[in-house]
Amino acid sequence: MTETTAVPLHRQLGMTDDELEAVIGELGREPTHLELAMYSVMWSEHCSYKSSKPHLRRFPTTAPWVMVGPGEGAGVIDVGDGLAVAVRIESHNHPSAVEPYQGAATGVGGIIRDIFSMGARPIALMDPLRFGALDDARTRYLFEGVVSGISGYGNSVGVPTVGGEAVFDDCYRDNPLVNVFCLGLLAHDDLVLAIATGDGNLAVLLGSATGRDGIGGASVLASAGFEDGAEHKRPSVQVGDPFEEKRLIEACLELYERKLVVGVQDLGAAGISCAASETAAKGGMGMDLDVARVARREPGMNPVELLTSESQERMLAIVTPEQLDAVLDVAERWEIRATVVGRVNDSGRFRVFDGYFDAIGVPGANPTPPPGDVPIIASSDAEPVADVPAGSLGDGPVYQRPLARPADFDEIQLDDPARELRVRFPDGTDLGAELLALLSTPTIADKSWIFRQYDHQLFLNTVVGPGSDASVLRLKGSGKALALSTDGKARFCKLDPREGAKLIVMEAARNVACAGATSKALVNCLNFGNPEHPEVMWQFSEVVDGMSEACVALGFPVIGGNVSFYNESRGDNIHPTPTVGVVGLIDSLVDVPPSIALRDGDAIVVLGTTTAELGGSEWAAVVHGLVGGRPPRADLEAASKLHDLVRALVRDRAVNTVHDCSDGGLAVTLCEMAFAGSVGFSVEMPFGAELSAAEACFSESANRVVLGVVQSQVEVIAARAASAGVPVAVLGVAHGDRLIINGAFDVSLSEAKTIWTQAIPKLFA
Amino acid sequence: MSARIGVIQFPGTNCELDAVHACEVLGASAELLWHRESSPISVDAVIVPGGFAHGDYLRTGAIARFSPVMNALQEFAEAGGPVVGICNGFQILCEAAMLPGALQKNAGMKFRCEMSTLVVASQRSVLTADIELGAELRIPINHFEGNYTCDAATLEQLRGDDRIVLRYLENPNGSLDDIAGICNDTGNVVGLMPHPERACESVLGSIDGAALLGSLLRHALITATR
Secondary structure (H helix, E strand, C coil): CHHHHHCCHHHHCCCCHHHHHHHHHHHCCCCCHHHHHHHHHHCCHHHHCCCCHHHHCCCCCCCCCEEECECECCEEEEEECCEEEEEEEEECHHHHHHCHHHHHHHHHHHHHHHHHCCCCEEEEEEEEEEECCCCCHHHHHHHHHHHHHHHHHHHHHCCCEEEEEEEECHHHCCCCEEEEEEEEEEEHHHCCCCCCCCCCCEEEEEECCECCCCCCHHHHHCCCCECCCHHHHHHHCCCCCHHHHHHHHHHHHHHHHCCCCCEEEECCCCHHHHHHHHHHHHCCCEEEEEHHHCCECCCCCCHHHHHHCCCCCEEEEEECHHHHHHHHHHHHHCCCCEEEEEEEECCCEEEEECCCHHHHCCCCCCCCCCCCCCCCCCCCCCCCCEEEEHHHHCCCCCCCCCCCCCCCHHHHHHCCHHHHHHHHCCCCCCCHHHHHHHHCCCCCCCCHHHHCCCCCCHHHCEEECCCCCCEEEEECCCCEEEEEEEECCHHHHHHCHHHHHHHHHHHHHHHHHHCCCEEEEEEEEEECCCCCCHHHHHHHHHHHHHHHHHHHHHCCCEEEEEEECCCEECCEECCCEEEEEEEEEECCCCCCCCECCCCCCCEEEEECCCCCCCCCCHHHHHHCCCCCCCCCCCCHHHHHHHHHHHHHHHHCCCCCEEEECCCCHHHHHHHHHHHHHCCCEEECCCCCCCCCHHHHHHCCCCCCEEEEECHHHHHHHHHHHHHHCCCEEEEEEECCCEEEECCCEEEEHHHHHHHHHHCCHHHHC | CCCEEEEEECCCECCHHHHHHHHHHCCCEEEEEECCCCCCCCCCEEEECCECHHHHCCCCCCCHHHCHHHHHHHHHHHCCCCEEEECHHHHHHHHCCCCCCEEECCCCCCCEEEEEEEEECCCCCCCCCCCCCCCEEEEEEEECCCEEECCHHHHHHHHHCCCEEEEECCCCCCCHHHEEEEECCCCCEEEECCCHHHCCEHHHCECCHHHHHHHHHHHHHHHHHC
């Protein structure tokens, strides 16, 4: 104990000595305890992006349809007909590692607030998840808890979870990744920004009372790695209340609809101090805030706790005095707490008082009685407990962290798994057991056990739900639809972060094209290890460049993102794990798009080229533990041609079936199509010196899409592919009850399907 | 003339706009009824929609049944007005004793959102009156507490009075006697766990819900003109 008291306060709060000096420079004096607490949270990695900012500037962020780019609560794009969609993705990794149910639940709650703070009704969630191998009991506990948390919060708050992914890899054993994507729909006119304007306007805190949960969550939890015994960090995890959030959503949407607010900001990381100072700074204004007015859950809370608490389900609205009564009426109707806690002024400073409010002279009814344990001091000459330039909290240090290519980078790349696998599986080997092993790996296995726990249909928009390439949501009344895909392939990024990032963008856009949609925007969640390790920062920088290049080539911008560093445990960093969410637009949706289900008798046609590319593949890495090599080639020009062709084929209803080829290669892709259609297949593939049978089956070459086509249309499809410059081959036919690739495997459809569907449920039976 | 449907909205309800949309797709007009409203209900039929009224805190429907609108709903039902409780609405009607029994947590202790196949087991209710007995309907379920239970005497009575209106073809939640929906002894109050409003347009994967809601809308008009 004596040791911790000897550590200076700023270091206890996670600040460096240089950062303290910067604060002193900003204020011209030593900071008070409260000021130091606010700076420590606001300047934390999680809130300030101090390590990532110099790199994030390289993303392409503009397009004619972008209404709001990165930097706001969510990115917003125009989808025509006066409609817009707001999109954001975020991580809740560390809270979920400490307390999986509440960590995941509050991740859902937080991102929903980001979306409705823009004026949008949240209509869809997706969850890219990463865990360790499921044979570990603790991993199963984390996984089940996270899925239950998403289900418990998302279903109750009334936002459908329409898709996502779950990937299992040992590097996430102690540091699972829980990313959450949310999309909202709004009319152009309803766009609300988090800006405080108007001298004399009031800051009204809406929603939950403030408790001691989540204090320092951004700095203590999110901006440091894990060591053994992370249980002591549990008090930094917030607790969610979906019913409170549901009422908050409805109340806020009513406030927007009736134009009763000037600006709104959700309270997330860093709580009130972030929301209040940011809204003021963005409006070029200042704000006086009386912490004594903040409703609290327990007595004895001090200003530091109240200002930095990350209690959930709270929003800060900026309201004109004339409209305060109407705002309070809306709050009363939805049974949410509304408290005037501050006033906007033109001082440019963020000042916090502890019992000054009555002297500010706020008009209108006082909505809540004064909290019992703090006396209200009606004194106009009260001394502030914090007084800082409003913009300085959000204007933290920026670090040019050193970058270094990992020393073993070339060695790993040269370690191509193909060498050993060619020896072990010469042509002529029966690959049936290999296929079944692949189908039972949790990353490839059926995910129904997960998404069956999520309401994925609410709002009657879900035309294609989870389990397909992209989820498709119709936009009622417009004839249009959205296609959404979240993707990430960390093993490719581990082998080559730049190429891996391209492959991820390509896959997400390919999924969107398979739904017949044009990709319009991307949001990314960049999950990395410790940024103080130069290798991690190099991976980060490479990913940013690869992702940027792919977005430019494929014609859509990055409109928002989130960076999660310090995903490490016991000194080991996770694989670089960027996940992306891509939003595509279908101009005219007349019917359900072609599904992934094969139809009996149809020809099976593959678009794209299969080459010997096993580096980072599921078969090499997960089934055989061979993790070296290079990722598949990321040909962006070929991707663009393929997406255009697939989009046109789907739009014209020229194919019955369409499925992106990715994890597990062609063999797994064909199996998924067979399982969905309850019909087998018989396929011939050209093997030879260039491409072994196993490579033909399991290689994860990019830019491939498998089609099911009525026999009479095969030549038409082939001709269209040829004229589009896309390689095409007829592989075989869908029929019978066996899964056959001649010369590779011949297994029972029902046996394979059982293995695939039972792989995850049997672990929880 | 088209039916006017009232859809009750509690705080935490989330399927109210879906119910309104489905009614409109089927040619009816629909309006929301706020839970604090205590004046007599003047529409042709009422849907108590799905969601998490009052967060399902304490127990599903346990708080919602005390909302002022519930007294008005009781009076509306006693006068013969058609009332359909869907999912959380079914749970609320049970809590309010407008229907017998209760909905427990699913066997398996997991939330389940998936397509289910229902078999029409009785034509005694306003929801099933127009559908052939034994017809199979594909309607999604979406619940954690859908495991219907009641005492033996009540089950005997439900069976004897032909008040089990829908059964699951494959029981997804452990529900007693595969019960998916029941009605009161006059057939005008119905509760079911599956969501017919989610199955009224082919683009959503099934139009079998339109058969159920269509029956309700027709009977709403009959009741209204009586």
